Amino acid sequence: MKFEHLIEINDPLNPLIDSLTREQLWRGLVLHAQSPKLFVAHLDDCAISAQTADGFQRRRRFGQLSIDDQVFLTPLEEVRYEVHAQGEISASSLRVTIEAPAEQLLFVRFRYDDGHDAATDQANAMYDEFKKSAYQEADIDAIRIVRELAAAGRLDTSYLN
DSSP states (O other), X not given: OEEEEEXXXXXXXXXXXOOOOXXXXXXXXXXXXXXXXXXXTTOOEEEXXXXXXXXXXXXXXXXXXXXXXXXXXXXXXXXXEEEOOBTTBOOEEEEEEEEOSSTTXXXXXXXXXXXXXXXXXXXXXXXXXXXXXXXXXHHHHHHHHHHXXXXXXXXXXXXXX
């Protein structure tokens, strides 16, 4: 399953949407990767290890299920998650990119790839539609939380330092 969707962050023509800076959005996306328990209610634990200049490894635990992945950070541009095949979990990836097509416009694009071939995708079509819907709802909720954190000043550099 290859799936992508776009969430609008800033629209200067819509006064009902509080604008975020690219930096606030970036900090929120990184926080989502580093502290996912703030964003995912059913996550029991997340342990970060092997930090490097461009990312880190982590293990997330959902009850008895543990998932190891690697997170790559391209500052102010992209957070990329790579899950390697482990047990019954197949290799997959998620790329979260910040897009600014024009001044004051800001979007986040989420690109999912479960690593399956076209035949498997066709066999799993109905199941994949449920997964797409769940991913999209989780991403919308994550951006809602990022907005709340920004409104509370928790994504400002003065708060983080």
